[in-house]
Amino acid sequence: MxxxxxxxxxxxxxxxxxxxxxxxxxxxxxxxxxxxxxxxxxxxxxxxxxxxxxxxxxxxxxxxxxxxxxxxxxxxxxxxxxxxxxxxxxxxxxxxxxxxxxxxxxxxLTGDQEAYYDYLGAVSALDFSDAWLLDTGGASVELVGIEERMAANFISLPFGAVNLSEKFHLNKAGVLGADQIAAASQYVSEQYSHLPWLDGDHDDLPIILLGGANRSLARLDRVQHGLSADADFHGYEMEAATVLATFNEMAQMSLAERATLMGPEANRADIMISGLLPIVNLIERTKSPKVVFSSSGVREGILREYQMSL
Structure with a gap:
């Protein structure tokens, strides 16, 4: 032991x-x-x-x-x-x-290592074959294209919930201007446009979600469906259209209104809009029909590697 x-x-x-x-x-x-x-x-x-x-x-x-x-x-x-x-x-x-x-x-960790451990953690805990994986952190996002349970493509991009919020002033107290959100969204979209493996026909693959903002999204949706926010959200699913609708609703709120909506996770209200922009843009680019939340990511991937080395 x-x-x-x-x-x-x-x-x-x-x-x-x-x-x-x-x-x-x-x-x-x-x-x-x-x-x-x-x-x-x-x-x-x-x-x-x-x-x-x-x-x-x-x-x-x-x-x-x-x-x-x-x-x-x-x-x-x-x-x-x-x-x-x-x-x-x-x-x-x-x-x-x-x-x-x-x-x-x-x-x-290098960006590639972080993306790989995200993949290893998720693939060891969820039953799927082909999918996208997106981990939205505070200062980066890790994106993986998974084919037949193998990481076919992966990358780390230098933007996340915290630095996007600061860069485009998405953390202010009042209602955000549509131009602010549009500028931040365009920035994310431009970063994705340099990844040719995101384009093309991918048979409407699901997106596996990791990261704090995505976890907050899962808990919020569970509460709105009368489910416990404290229960494990691993494997929980949302339709992509619901994700987009939730984002659009929150984008019309003031910071105080988002904080009230988020309840126990009100401390993330100032980075919630920036934290959801990566998934919103990925849904729009890939036409994914749904997202699947994973509580298994980098740490679990490292644990899996450690276990295999024993």
Whole structure:
């Protein structure tokens, strides 16, 4: 019996899972934690460097998580970081700071690695053959074309819920102007236009969704259908037309109105419009008929790889 903690420093949230590996080779999740730390916040105005305030939020979260995983004897701790740290001009300083605080050596994933682990996590947990996969993070999106359960194409693009919101001022308090949303949408569409594998006849493939904004969308739709928002949304489906209608409805709201609608996830209201733009544009480009939500992504992909190496 052994224990592994995986700490994931995302651009919007810092997460941790503690897993138990049994002698039979099975995995059992013991602890799951998430704190919204907005590591990517302010980078555009800080010459692409992580800000002092954002870095301290993450360090505080790691110190809190450390109290949880130190309860397990001889636990191995694995730390990964994604787009915000990957793009930061002060990456080395931040990695050193994390090690000094909690003794964890961060592995900064490349965009291709992040997309691959998203694929590996989802394909090991959902039953599908051909699909698109979209992970919308705080500072990047990972996009994978899956054919016969294999990753045929994958890429990481440098925009996400936090930096899109800041770049196009989609986080202001009032009702957003249609021109603001249109400019941000055009930016996303232009990024997709450089990917020829998105075009053509793909038999109306479903889109597998990962990432915070997409999870918020799933929970919101479940509540509106009288289902529990706290229950596992893994495998939950929405028609693409419903996704587009939900986005259009939220785009007409003020920040306060979106926060009220989102209830327990009101803290994401300021990045919800920017967080949904990648899926809205992908639906429009691929004509996908539905989306399928996955709670298994990067961390689960890394765990799967770790399990196979034992």
């Amino acid at each position: 052994s224990y592994l903690a995986v700490i994931d420093l995302g651009s919007n949230s810092t997460r941790m899972v503690v897993e138990e590996f049994t002698e039979e080779g099975n995995i059992k999740e013991l602890v799951r934690r998430k704190l919204d730390t907005r590591l990517a916040e302010g980078m555009d105005d800080n010459l692409s460097a992580l800000t002092e305030v954002a870095m301290q939020r993450v360090i505080d979260a790691l110190l809190e998580f450390q109290k949880d995983y130190q309860q397990f004897a001889d636990i191995e701790v694995m730390g990964i970081a994604t787009a915000a740290v990957r793009e930061a001009t002060n990456q080395a300083d931040f990695v050193d700071r994390v090690f000094a605080a909690v003794g964890v050596e961060l592995r900064v």
